[in-house]
Amino acid sequence: MAPLMFTVSTSPLVHAHSNIRNSVFMPRRCFGQIHLHTTPSIRGCSLSIRSTSSPYSGFTRIDGKKEAKSIRDEIKIEVSRMNASKNVVPGLAVILVGERKDSASYVRSKKKACESVGIKSVDVCLPEDSSEEDVLKYILSFNEDPSIHGILVQLPLPSHLNEHNIVNAICKEKDVDGFHPFNIGLLAKRGSEPDFVPCTPKGCIELLHRYNVEIEGKRAVVIGRSNIVGMPVAHLLQNEDATVTTIHSKTRNPEEITREADILIAAAGQPNMVRGSWIKPGAVVIDVGINHVQDLNVPSGSRLVGDVCYEEARKVASAVTPVPGGVGPMTIAMLLSNTLTSAKSIHKFQ
Ligand SMILES: NC(=O)C1=CN([C@@H]2O[C@H](COP(=O)(O)OP(=O)(O)OC[C@H]3O[C@@H](n4cnc5c(N)ncnc54)[C@H](OP(=O)(O)O)[C@@H]3O)[C@@H](O)[C@H]2O)C=CC1
Ligand SMILES: Nc1nc(=O)c2c([nH]1)NC[C@@H]1CN(c3ccc(C(=O)N[C@@H](CCC(=O)O)C(=O)O)cc3)C=[N+]21
Numbered sequence: 033m034a035p036l037m038f039t040v041s042t043s044p045l046v047h048a049h050s051n052i053r054n055s056v057f058m059p060r061r062c063f064g065q066i067h068l069h070t071t072p073s074i075r076g077c078s079l080s081i082r083s084t085s086s087p088y089s090g091f092t093r094i095d096g097k098k099e100a101k102s103i104r105d106e107i108k109i110e111v112s113r114m115n116a117s118k119n120v121v122p123g124l125a126v127i128l129v130g131e132r133k134d135s136a137s138y139v140r141s142k143k144k145a146c147e148s149v150g151i152k153s154v155d156v157c158l159p160e161d162s163s164e165e166d167v168l169k170y171i172l173s174f175n176e177d178p179s180i181h182g183i184l185v186q187l188p189l190p191s192h193l194n195e196h197n198i199v200n201a202i203c204k205e206k207d208v209d210g211f212h213p214f215n216i217g218l219l220a221k222r223g224s225e226p227d228f229v230p231c232t233p234k235g236c237i238e239l240l241h242r243y244n245v246e247i248e249g250k251r252a253v254v255i256g257r258s259n260i261v262g263m264p265v266a267h268l269l270q271n272e273d274a275t276v277t278t279i280h281s282k283t284r285n286p287e288e289i290t291r292e293a294d295i296l297i298a299a300a301g302q303p304n305m306v307r308g309s310w311i312k313p314g315a316v317v318i319d320v321g322i323n324h325v326q327d328l329n330v331p332s333g334s335r336l337v338g339d340v341c342y343e344e345a346r347k348v349a350s351a352v353t354p355v356p357g358g359v360g361p362m363t364i365a366m367l368l369s370n371t372l373t374s375a376k377s378i379h380k381f382q
């Protein structure tokens with residue numbers, strides 16, 4: 033644990049406009065570490081909903097693309113430091129089954145990101161009708177392969193495959209997605225830390241840290257309870273002493289619950305579900321959703337939107353992540369970070 037050593041204003045409420053990017057309070061090198069927050073930068077305020085114009089002169093667009101770039105720059109330095117000292121190149125294996133276009137595109141982004149920091153990436157693309165044995169064969173060989181430090185099986189898998197059996201086969205030392213029951217168990221268990229935290233949830237928390245958003249004692253609401261995002265991000269927030277409520281598809285009147293949130297994380301996969309009126313004024317909103325919606329005004333015929341109606345949210349919230357350019361790039365940066373951590377741990381490099 034490496035608490036930050038900044039001594040800063042102890043005023044409990046600081047206006048959002050003091051939450052400037054590039055602020056001297058911005059923690060550096062904070063991925064994969066645990067922070068002590070002494071800078072409550074985003075102002076909490078009354079519950080009355082103002083949906084006309086922003087009460088904050090300092091609305092912040094949380095720039096995940098920029099933060100991810102700076103994390104990659106640091107990872108690149110660490111990768112070369114490790115290579116110089118141990119003659120080891122971290123290696124990530126990605127297994128893709130089937131031909132989903134979105135999955136293939138994430139796999140390409142991961143490969144490109146690996147190249148940009150000097151991590152070796154090995155991709156295996158298997159046909160849609162692969163058997164469980166086919167997939168397990170690759171996992172078992174990567175488990176044994178000393179040049180591979182991280183193994184990721186792109187989800188969702190084709191429906192005839194048992195996700196549970198496949199994810200469990202990844203050895204826990206190379207579980208850079210943090211989806212193995214061992215790591216999920218440690219995440220959920222109080223007083224223990226998992227070896228790997230799932231990348232998207234870790235990216236969300238990292239953004240909150242980097243923008244000096246106070247979490248302790250705040251009300252956090254998570255929309256979604258999936259194994260990939262909703263469930264682990266709720267655990268992470270609770271571990272940081274937020275009071276956490278989870279909303280799912282059976283929740284009644286979700287907007288009444290989201291309006292109480294100081295920190296709102298939307299991961300439902302429902303385009304523009306979160307309207308301005310769902311948001312408490314001054315709240316910080318993290319939009320995980322990646323939804324392709326039809327737009328005949330653009331050449332591709334479709335456009336990427338989040339779960340949050342950004343144009344409405346920016347008038348009410350103090351800070352919002354955009355889609356694209358918010359959580360997505362952070363997810364990939366956290367994957368690189370987890371792969372580096374794994375390689376360091378396997379090769380006993382500090
Ligand atoms: N930016 C990134 O890096 C990533 C983005 N994503 C995106 O995040 C979104 C969520 O992904 P994922 O968690 O995998 O999705 P899932 O479909 O696995 O889970 C969605 C969750 O949202 C809940 N939900 C769905 N509709 C509603 C609704 N109308 N009201 C309340 N809750 C609802 C579901 O409830 P129930 O449990 O009851 O079914 C479920 O818990 C998707 O858009 C996905 O593309 C995902 C991973 C990474
Ligand atoms: N085992 C596994 N691990 C995952 O981490 C995993 C997965 N399976 N299955 C699918 C989801 C989704 N996911 C994303 C990664 C990057 C972006 C990303 O970079 N998005 C860009 C835009 C991308 C675009 O333009 O399409 C952005 O938001 O700016 C999005 C989504 C990882 N996932």
Ligand SMILES: [Mg+2]
Binds near residue numbers: 217223226
């Ligand atoms: Mg724990």
